[in-house]
Every structure is written in structure tokens, then in C-alpha cells.
Amino acid sequence: MNIGDSDMRETYFITHNLNDIQKQDLLKLFETESWTKGRTLKDIEAAERTCLFFGVIEKATDTLVAFTRVLTDDVKYAYIHDVIVEENHRGKGLGRYMMEAVLSHPRFKNIVCFELLCLADNIPFYNKFHFQQLSHVFALRYDKRKQ
Numbered sequence: 582m583n584i585g586d587s588d589m590r591e592t593y594f595i596t597h598n599l600n601d602i603q604k605q606d607l608l609k610l611f612e613t614e615s616w617t618k619g620r621t622l623k624d625i626e627a628a629e630r631t632c633l634f635f636g637v638i639e640k641a642t643d644t645l646v647a648f649t650r651v652l653t654d655d656v657k658y659a660y661i662h663d664v665i666v667e668e669n670h671r672g673k674g675l676g677r678y679m680m681e682a683v684l685s686h687p688r689f690k691n692i693v694c695f696e697l698l699c700l701a702d703n704i705p706f707y708n709k710f711h712f713q714q715l716s717h718v719f720a721l722r723y724d725k726r727k728q
Contacts (some may be wrong), residue, residue: 593646
């Protein structure tokens with residue numbers, strides 16, 4: 582069951598700067614998803630230099646329970662990466678809380694296109710925020726590990 586917005590703000594807050602313990606929480610969170618498994622503290626520190634982090638912290642425990650990050654050119658495009666909610670905190674509206682924080686963040690006021698990649702099961706969630714599948718554009722990837 583989703584908790585109300587006022588309850589959400591009483592229970593959680595969003596930070597853009599993770600402390601050392603929260604970075605360890607993020608490493609644990611990364612291990613729960615196939616697309617982030619194996620990431621390191623060095624990877625987190627590299628992403629900090631190029632992305633704006635949105636970490637959802639549970640106030641009672643000061644624990645990171647959800648995370649996403651955004652990479653932008655600050656002109657037109659913003660790319661949302663690694664939207665993850667810790668399993669015990671799913672179903673409480675934290676994904677919505679993060680997405681609303683991303684889409685309304687002052688840094689992105691001039692951004693006209695937010696983009697992301699997701700698993701097919703998650704498309705209905707992102708449709709709620711007016712993300713649409715593009716029929717004329719396809720995701721292409723060059724993977725140096727496979728060359």
C-alpha cells in the first residue's frame with residue numbers, strides 16, 4: 582500500500598550526496614539487480630562526478646532504501662539510470678517519489694526529453710509519468726567487452 586505524501590516526507594527524504602555508509606548501502610542494492618550487479622565503490626564515485634544522484638533515505642535508520650541517478654547535457658536531454666527500490670520497501674510509493682523528484686528538479690527545468698531503458702515489466706510504471714515507447718528510435722549499444 583502506498584503511503585501518503587506527508588507520511589512519505591515524515592518517513593523518507595531524498596539526498597543528492599551519499600555518505601560513506603549510504604554508498605555501502607548502494608553497493609548492496611546494486612547486488613540485487615542483474616543490470617547493476619558487480620558495481621564497485623569506484624564506479625559509484627565515477628558516477629558521482631557525472632550524474633545527479635537521488636538517494637531515498639529512511640529517516641529512522643539513515644539507510645539508503647531506493648536510488649536513481651540522472652546524466653544530462655543540461656540543454657535538452659536527461660537520461661535516467663538505475664532506478665532501484667530495496668525489496669522490503671517496494672509497494673510504498675518510493676519509485677513514484679523518486680521519479681517525481683527527478684522530473685521536477687530545478688536543474689532539469691529546461692530539459693525537454695527524459696529518457697531511460699527499462700525491463701518490459703516496468704513499462705506500465707513509467708507510462709504513469711508519460712514515458713512512451715518510441716517506434717521510430719531503437720536502443721543500440723556498442724559493448725567494448727564483446728569486441
